[in-house]
Amino acid sequence: QQQVKQSPQSLIVQKGGISIINCAYxxxxxxxxxxxxxxPGKGPALLIAIRPDVSEKKExxxxxxxxxxxxxxxxxxxxxxxxxxxxxxxxxxxxxxxxTFGTGTKLQVIP
Amino acid sequence: xxxxxxTPRNRITKxxxxxxxxxxxxxxxxxxxxxRQDPGLGLRLIYYSFDVKDINKGEISDGYSVSRQAQAKFSxxxxxxIPNQTALYFCAxxxxxxxxxxxxxxxxxxxxxxxx
Numbered sequence: 001q002q003q004v005k006q007s008p009q010s011l012i013v014q015k016g017g018i019s020i021i022n023c024a025y026x027x028x029x030x031x032x033x034x035x036x037x038x039x040p041g042k043g044p045a046l047l048i049a050i051r052p053d054v055s056e057k058k059e060x061x062x063x064x065x066x067x068x069x070x071x072x073x074x075x076x077x078x079x080x081x082x083x084x085x086x087x088x089x090x091x092x093x094x095x096x097x098x099x100t101f102g103t104g105t106k107l108q109v110i111p
Numbered sequence: 112x113x114x115x116x117x118t119p120r121n122r123i124t125k126x127x128x129x130x131x132x133x134x135x136x137x138x139x140x141x142x143x144x145x146x147r148q149d150p151g152l153g154l155r156l157i158y159y160s161f162d163v164k165d166i167n168k169g170e171i172s173d174g175y176s177v178s179r180q181a182q183a184k185f186s187x188x189x190x191x192x193i194p195n196q197t198a199l200y201f202c203a204x205x206x207x208x209x210x211x212x213x214x215x216x217x218x219x220x221x222x223x224x225x226x227x
Contacts, residue, residue: 002170009151032213043115043201043218044154051213089153097142097161097205097214098169103153 002027004092006102013109019077021105023090026071030092034099035064035075038087047088048075080109114138115219117202123225124192132187132222134202141207143185144216145169145177148199157200160185161207192226199223 005024013019023033034049050057050064050073057064061080066073077084090102115136124130134143145157146169156169158177166177174196178186189196200223203216 006153034213034215041220043203043220045218046215049213049215093213097207098156098159099216100156101146101154103151 002092002094002100004090004100004102006090006105008105009103010106011108013077013080013107015080015082015109015111017080017109019075019080019084019107019109021075021088021090021107022072023074023102024070024072025092027092027094028071030094030100032093033064033066033073034091034093035062036089036091036101038089038104040086044089077107080107082109082111085109115202115204115217117200117219117222119222120220121223123227125227126193128192130189130192130224132200132202132224134185134187134219136183136202136204136217136219138204138206138217139182140204140217141182142205142214143179144203144205145175145185145187146201146203147171147196148201148221154201157187189224189226192224194226197224197226 035047036044037047038044048059061078063076088105091099118133144159146154160179176188202219205214205216
């Protein structure tokens with residue numbers, strides 16, 4: 001099963017708060033888990049990626065938490081800012097650079 | 112990303128018409144992809160190509176065809192457009208280097224296609 005299930009579909013967070021987006025998968029053959037960020041009118045762009053043998057990866061205010069046994073991973077955005085308002089896609093790599101994307105989460109950070 | 116360009120950016124067409132979406136890249140990448148984005152469905156892979164002589168179907172290839180004219184050019188065609196092909200289409204590229212690390216996919220700005 002190549003699906004990646006993503007929730008919530010939309011999220012509203014106050015400025016300074018923590019935004020959390022969750023994803024789950026079934027296929028244990030997935031070997032990399034990237035997150036992409038998409039601003040309106042633009043194509044998605046890589047935000048951060050993690051391997052399944054790592055439990056956490058942090059880049060600035062963005063952290064991926066990975067639970068291999070539960071087949072779940074999540075994106076945490078600390079101190080969320082209005083400029084973080086975008087659509088976020090989790091994804092999983094399989095079969096030599098093919099990537100399956102989640103359904104997306106539209107994040108709105110309000111002042 | 113300005114290194115991946117798509118033309119046209121917007122297109123309105125009628126049912127039954129043939130339409131071609133074009134993608135060009137200056138990143139020197141071997142791998143190119145076509146995705147469509149629909150609200151609530153995320154990004155779905157239509158076709159991908161790992162080099163000029165390699166074309167592969169993705170998860171939703173029915174009704175579409177592609178042509179890899181050169182390393183830098185990858186075109187998507189709708190032979191007879193239908194309304195449920197109305198969507199946002201993205202081209203993407205990635206480099207072959209870096210395996211087993213993650214090779215980022217670089218996306219173009221998208222083409223918004225409306226089929227009436």
